[in-house]
Amino acid sequence: MKLRVIGTVMLLLSVIIASCQSEEQQEFQRYYNGGKIIYEQRCQNCHSAKGEGLSNLIPPLTDAGYLKSNKAALACIVKYGIKETIITVNGKSYEGAMPATDLAPVDIAKVLTYVTNSFGNKMGVITSEQVDKDLLKCK
Amino acid sequence: MKKLTGALFIVLLYTACKFNAADTPKLPIYGNRDTASNVVNGKTVIDSVYQTIPAFKFINQYGDSITNKSLNGYVYVADFFFTTCPSICPIMHRNMLKVYNDYKNVSDFKIISHTIDPKHDSVAVLKKYADKLGISGNSWWLLQGKKEETYQLGEKNYLVAVKEDSGTPGGYVHQGWFVLIDKQKRIRGYYDGTDEKQVDKLRADIKTLLAETNTNIAQ
Numbered sequence: 001m002k003l004r005v006i007g008t009v010m011l012l013l014s015v016i017i018a019s020c021q022s023e024e025q026q027e028f029q030r031y032y033n034g035g036k037i038i039y040e041q042r043c044q045n046c047h048s049a050k051g052e053g054l055s056n057l058i059p060p061l062t063d064a065g066y067l068k069s070n071k072a073a074l075a076c077i078v079k080y081g082i083k084e085t086i087i088t089v090n091g092k093s094y095e096g097a098m099p100a101t102d103l104a105p106v107d108i109a110k111v112l113t114y115v116t117n118s119f120g121n122k123m124g125v126i127t128s129e130q131v132d133k134d135l136l137k138c139k
Numbered sequence: 140m141k142k143l144t145g146a147l148f149i150v151l152l153y154t155a156c157k158f159n160a161a162d163t164p165k166l167p168i169y170g171n172r173d174t175a176s177n178v179v180n181g182k183t184v185i186d187s188v189y190q191t192i193p194a195f196k197f198i199n200q201y202g203d204s205i206t207n208k209s210l211n212g213y214v215y216v217a218d219f220f221f222t223t224c225p226s227i228c229p230i231m232h233r234n235m236l237k238v239y240n241d242y243k244n245v246s247d248f249k250i251i252s253h254t255i256d257p258k259h260d261s262v263a264v265l266k267k268y269a270d271k272l273g274i275s276g277n278s279w280w281l282l283q284g285k286k287e288e289t290y291q292l293g294e295k296n297y298l299v300a301v302k303e304d305s306g307t308p309g310g311y312v313h314q315g316w317f318v319l320i321d322k323q324k325r326i327r328g329y330y331d332g333t334d335e336k337q338v339d340k341l342r343a344d345i346k347t348l349l350a351e352t353n354t355n356i357a358q
Contacts, residue, residue, distance in 0.1 A: 045225070045226055045227065045229055045230055046225060046229045048229075048230075048233060054229050054232065054233050054272070055236070055271055055272045055273040056270075056271040056272070056273065057229070057268070057271045057272055058229055097223075099225050
């Protein structure tokens, strides 16, 4: 009987502690963790586990300035890729193609949340709704 | 007396084995092997004949003609890639860069990367790739030639001991192997170029192979 009471109290306590993590925090974790898996499967070969890219061939994902100023275009880049355009990251220019993907908007949101909050970046969550909006404006 | 002879025999056998062990190269020798009997000082000796990389002719990123003779006297690592490959090649060459940076100033070491897409990877494309990768000089050659010859060399000569993986397009030429070749053009190691740990082993094995002395006797 006593054990049962203690057990119930413990359960209640753990629920309370878990819910202390704000809803935004939980949403962020959901996106970020899912994004990590997608990154490893779809992006890491070229951009590397540390986001460092490859010499002057493949741009790094460590340039917070580039990611911030192009935040609204990131979803389009992931979805449609880049075709032989010169882009400037960290003061270096890169040319060449990045392949398009068939990721759903929610998965694009996840992988972008992972990238923009890894490798020294800290831009917060990029939601599926935001990606939907951004994709409408792709050039 | 008989016992003594037996003991002597055992001691002799032991030292013979020990002598052999000290003489054996530290890295294995891969590939098919054959035996040949040679006459040395009037006695017939049976020697192992190891598979070696045969003659080839390609063009490097500077437009120079490169043959098997260009690699005489070098320990080298060979791989197969193409510049527009979006899958494993970036990892391979991110890892190969480490090998390059370790040994680029070692005079008897080279890296050769064969393109398996010579139609796209012209000399100019290879030179641009080399520049962007950040490699210069002659310690890492990117080689271009006829596609069939590259595949033939890859599958029949470099990757002979690699078991074919099921269902991979392009066969095992396109599986990211780094192959270590010694100065006698024998295959001394296979490493998965996409696996950082195996590449670290390669970096250590190159040092071992470069330090291997009396390689002619070992052969």
